Amino acid sequence: MNFLDYLNEIIIELDGYKIKYSNKTAKEYGFKENIEIINVFTFNEIDKLIYHIINKKDYFIETTIYFFQGSSKFCKIIYLSNENKIIIEDKTEKELIKKVKSDFITSLSHELRTPLSILKGNIYLIEDLNKNNLLIKPINNSKKSLNRIERILDQLSILYMAEFDNYIIKNELLDTNKIYNEVISDLEHKIKEKNIEVINKLEVEYLNGDPFIIYTLLRNLISNSIKYSYKNSKVFVTISKNEIIVEDNGIGIRENEKNRIFERFYRGVDSRKYAKGSGLGLSIVKHLCELAGYKINFKSEWMVGSRFIIKIA
Numbered sequence: 043m044n045f046l047d048y049l050n051e052i053i054i055e056l057d058g059y060k061i062k063y064s065n066k067t068a069k070e071y072g073f074k075e076n077i078e079i080i081n082v083f084t085f086n087e088i089d090k091l092i093y094h095i096i097n098k099k100d101y102f103i104e105t106t107i108y109f110f111q112g113s114s115k116f117c118k119i120i121y122l123s124n125e126n127k128i129i130i131e132d133k134t135e136k137e138l139i140k141k142v143k144s145d146f147i148t149s150l151s152h153e154l155r156t157p158l159s160i161l162k163g164n165i166y167l168i169e170d171l172n173k174n175n176l177l178i179k180p181i182n183n184s185k186k187s188l189n190r191i192e193r194i195l196d197q198l199s200i201l202y203m204a205e206f207d208n209y210i211i212k213n214e215l216l217d218t219n220k221i222y223n224e225v226i227s228d229l230e231h232k233i234k235e236k237n238i239e240v241i242n243k244l245e246v247e248y249l250n251g252d253p254f255i256i257y258t259l260l261r262n263l264i265s266n267s268i269k270y271s272y273k274n275s276k277v278f279v280t281i282s283k284n285e286i287i288v289e290d291n292g293i294g295i296r297e298n299e300k301n302r303i304f305e306r307f308y309r310g311v312d313s314r315k316y317a318k319g320s321g322l323g324l325s326i327v328k329h330l331c332e333l334a335g336y337k338i339n340f341k342s343e344w345m346v347g348s349r350f351i352i353k354i355a
Contacts, residue, residue, distance in 0.1 A: 052130035054079070056095065068130075072111045079128070083109045091121060098123045104133065154195060162188050186227070211334060216249045216256060218281055225261045229268060236273045240264065245282040251354060255330050256286075262323045263288040263350050269317040270294075270348075289349040295342040303340075304328040327352075 046053050047066035054073050055063035059080065064073040072082045080088065085107045094101035101121040107130070108114045118131040165188065169181050222242060226233070233240060249256065260279075263286070267277040271292035280287040295303060299310045306325040331338045331352060342348035 050132070052128075052132075054128040054130075056126045056128065059092070059095070062126075071109050071113075081110070083107050085119075091119065094121055094123070154191075158188060158191060209333070211255070212252045213250060214253055216251055216253055218244050218246055218249050221249075221253065221257055222260065222279070222281065225257060225264060228261060229265055232265065232268050236268060236271065236275075238268050238271055238274075239276045240268075241276055241278050243278070243280040245280070249281065249283070249354075252334060255334050256354075258330055259286060259327055259336075259352060260288075262327050263352075266323050267292060267348070270313065284353060284355040286352040286354060287349065289347065291347040294344045294346050294348050295340075296344045300340075300342065 049065060050067060051065075052068040052071060052073065053065045054061055054068050056079070059078045061068075061073055061075055061077050061079060061082075064075065073079070080092070085103075085105050087103055087105060090103070091101055093099075100123050102119070104116070104118045106114055107117045107119070115132050116134045118133050120129045120131075121127070122129070162185075165181060165184050168177065172178065172181065222244060226240060232238075260281075264277060264279060267288050267290035271277060271290045275291055278287075278289040280289075293312065293316055296310060296312065302308050303310075304324050304327075306322060308325075309321040327350075328338060330336075334354075337353040338350065339353075340348060340350045
């Protein structure tokens with residue numbers, strides 16, 4: 043038995059439009075030797091596949107395939123011109139999981155926004171009825187917390203859209219000072235808890251970019267620096283036309299862990315001793331940089347500190 047028969051993917055070798063070879067999985071879907079491929083399956087863009095086969099050009103697509111034997115699957119189709127092979131991978135289950143995740147986030151966001159709106163309305167009503175001003179501080183704190191929850195819901199929704207390639211990047215003129223202050227306000231509790239001094243150098247008044255991406259990159263990097271800095275220390279933030287730089291004098295990153303810091307859920311052995319976390323912050327930063335076409339690099343020395351640089355132009 044050919045080793046290709048052990049693979050779950052459909053693998054077909056062509057001679058013109060006819061099947062010269064098909065592995066065991068391919069035969070189960072009707073791809074048998076000496077049969078033309080167009081007599082076995084179809085999909086909306088099959089003319090493009092035929093065009094690429096004729097012109098000996100590589101081709102790739104993810105789409106729903108209809109097999110004439112009576113089934114349909116969401117698949118990844120790859121045509122390798124040099125080898126004259128078609129590889130078809132069934133991604134139906136992955137697509138279903140993706141949809142379930144997306145539906146869950148959408149439903150969660152929708153369900154939470156209704157009580158949040160009612161709560162915000164009541165807070166503003168209390169604020170209007172507050173005659174003696176004794177409740178100003180708790181009211182303002184409540185409003186900040188509610189705004190933060192709304193922002194988290196927005197971020198969660200957009201992150202899933204980005205992960206599923208459904209997020210359309212916006213290019214807007216952003217007020218640098220405003221977006222920086224929003225991040226600092228969001229991290230106010232963490233900053234006060236460790237008595238961190240965040241020193242900013244905002245070299246430009248405005249910045250071109252996607253507001254969600256710029257905000258999330260700034261927030262995650264500054265949050266990380268605060269998390270792994272010592273009490274009573276400083277974090278430095280520089281925003282220029284071409285770069286975002288966040289630097290600290292915290293615990294740094296060990297040499298043998300540097301190649302893994304952008305992995306989802308990865309946390310260094312020592313980092314767990316210093317702060318709680320999910321291991322998602324830097325993986326989100328990396329993902330959003332790739333989405334926006336930014337480059338990220340870093341310099342770090344164990345027990346000395348870290349410097350993250352994002353090239354935004």
